[in-house]
Amino acid sequence: MPDTSPIEVRGLVKRYGDLVAVDQVDLTVEAGDVFGYLGPNGAGKTTSLRMMLGLIRPSAGTVRLFGRDPQLSVKALEGVAGFVEAPSFYPYLSGRENLRLFAALDGGEAAARIEESLATVGLADRAKDRVGGYSHGMRQRLGIAAALLREPRLLMLDEPATGLDPGGMRDMRDLIRQLSASGMTVLLSSHLLAEVEELCNRVAIVRSGRVAYQGSLAELRAQAGESYRLRSPDEERARAVAGAQPGIADVTAEDGGTRFAARDEEAVGALSLALTEAGVPILELARRHATLEDLFFSLTEGDTVVETRRASADGGDPTAPAPVEAA
Amino acid sequence: MNPGVLTIYRWELRKLRAQKRTYLGLGAAAIVPIIFVVALVTQGGQPNDVAFGRYLHDTGLAVPLVLLLFGSVWMFPLITALVAGDIVAAEDRHDTLKTILTRSVERQQVFAGKALATFTYAVLVIAITGAVALVAGILASGFNSIVSLSGTRVSATEGLGLVGLSLFFYLVPILAIASIGLLLSTVFRNSAAAIVGTLMFSLLVQLIGILPGLGALHPYLLSTQFSAWQGFLRSPIDWTPVIRALWVCALYAAPALFVAILVFLRRDVAGD
Numbered sequence: 001m002p003d004t005s006p007i008e009v010r011g012l013v014k015r016y017g018d019l020v021a022v023d024q025v026d027l028t029v030e031a032g033d034v035f036g037y038l039g040p041n042g043a044g045k046t047t048s049l050r051m052m053l054g055l056i057r058p059s060a061g062t063v064r065l066f067g068r069d070p071q072l073s074v075k076a077l078e079g080v081a082g083f084v085e086a087p088s089f090y091p092y093l094s095g096r097e098n099l100r101l102f103a104a105l106d107g108g109e110a111a112a113r114i115e116e117s118l119a120t121v122g123l124a125d126r127a128k129d130r131v132g133g134y135s136h137g138m139r140q141r142l143g144i145a146a147a148l149l150r151e152p153r154l155l156m157l158d159e160p161a162t163g164l165d166p167g168g169m170r171d172m173r174d175l176i177r178q179l180s181a182s183g184m185t186v187l188l189s190s191h192l193l194a195e196v197e198e199l200c201n202r203v204a205i206v207r208s209g210r211v212a213y214q215g216s217l218a219e220l221r222a223q224a225g226e227s228y229r230l231r232s233p234d235e236e237r238a239r240a241v242a243g244a245q246p247g248i249a250d251v252t253a254e255d256g257g258t259r260f261a262a263r264d265e266e267a268v269g270a271l272s273l274a275l276t277e278a279g280v281p282i283l284e285l286a287r288r289h290a291t292l293e294d295l296f297f298s299l300t301e302g303d304t305v306v307e308t309r310r311a312s313a314d315g316g317d318p319t320a321p322a323p324v325e326a327a
Numbered sequence: 328m329n330p331g332v333l334t335i336y337r338w339e340l341r342k343l344r345a346q347k348r349t350y351l352g353l354g355a356a357a358i359v360p361i362i363f364v365v366a367l368v369t370q371g372g373q374p375n376d377v378a379f380g381r382y383l384h385d386t387g388l389a390v391p392l393v394l395l396l397f398g399s400v401w402m403f404p405l406i407t408a409l410v411a412g413d414i415v416a417a418e419d420r421h422d423t424l425k426t427i428l429t430r431s432v433e434r435q436q437v438f439a440g441k442a443l444a445t446f447t448y449a450v451l452v453i454a455i456t457g458a459v460a461l462v463a464g465i466l467a468s469g470f471n472s473i474v475s476l477s478g479t480r481v482s483a484t485e486g487l488g489l490v491g492l493s494l495f496f497y498l499v500p501i502l503a504i505a506s507i508g509l510l511l512s513t514v515f516r517n518s519a520a521a522i523v524g525t526l527m528f529s530l531l532v533q534l535i536g537i538l539p540g541l542g543a544l545h546p547y548l549l550s551t552q553f554s555a556w557q558g559f560l561r562s563p564i565d566w567t568p569v570i571r572a573l574w575v576c577a578l579y580a581a582p583a584l585f586v587a588i589l590v591f592l593r594r595d596v597a598g599d
Contacts, residue, residue: 046598053429056595074433085598092345105430107330142492250431
């Protein structure tokens, strides 16, 4: 199937009674992407992944994997593999026996790839042991091995490095990089910005079921925009003046100073004059680039930084909470 | 080529072979007849009020028949439920449903494979009990002719055939119980609840059977079908209970399986 994206999700919704776990999610993952599905725990990442794999029914919306609907048949999962939450196995069977079972359920040549997959994840020498005795890290790796049996073109991994020790995390990331380099498209859900920053070229940032941002990390960084930092011996009065100044918004105290957003540079100039007029000395007034982390938190925790910037750019009321829309 | 029901069935059997509960059930199926025969030999008495009870000391052929009657109260339902109530719920316990349902098999195939494996286990339970009871019984009381329920004497070899037929027909209500176990396993997603539920169902049906005023229901209760095989031990064979058992058991099993499949096909495979 050429010309069809590995993942195309449109208007995906999952409701549990009154709770909306996934709310109108649109996602497009292109071939070759290492796509980060980033959001805090409880943002609905796993629920979305389960819908993408056909494990749960969407309340509304559609999922297409290489153009096929996983709700209709497992045929849509051809060339797709992965796991949601921690990968799970039959504890009373050995690692290799578990893989044999999965390979049997995969059909085709999957069984011939068992040893190779075990070697890729470094489990060859423990494969004869019952999975019941495996550590968390070994299970995660066995989960990847189980996915590799399907020779996937699309790999969907839910928090693959969670719960691993630092060495295990590094190995897992190396493995994902290696798989991606071999041509696999990867969808990686994570609540760790650093992980996504390290591995992914594109991201969707989700917050309480909604996509707050979707695009490349580079664009996101460019969008992060800037804020200003003000330092004065009389912080309280400085903040009062800044708060009353037109074009200045989101005045907040931060360690040893004040942070604010400005509509433009003129507004900052006007503020410096206003401060001088009010007799408030300025020790520092500097532009500050928001880090990706700031942006992540502002997108996922409902901080008003982004909204305010947008609202003031529109000339609207900067204090009014505006919904975060997908970019 | 995509794998089918047969692949799943083979692996379900392999999974059963790797689990203790399977051996617990099969072990009970083998040990109970032995205990029964040992008690028979050492205690000397016999249950006279049960069909074939009075012939226990005359012929080993009576042993499996008496066990079929005793076992229908709770032993066979329990042994059957041990696996039937677990086979779907175990996937919930290990959270492995998501693992197998993201391979290349459809849900209905998974369910069919599980149902077939459950039925295979149930067949094995009855076969083991029957075989062990026959061997132990013949060792203890000899391979002698048996008196049918109509009072005619049946030769040992012919009797053996009738015992085999009875054991085989006993599978009809057992598979109905297995189907109910599968349903509860699918719906409850918890094997303890499904096993106890299946047993409770079986006991409740028996309770209805002894309630006064409900005698009209008696022929249509699942528990009644556990003695339908006695039709084979009349001369000539009484087909009425046999045929009734076939459709009555189907009426219990078919809706149970149907609902179980629907639930299994439609359910969300979510964490907890």
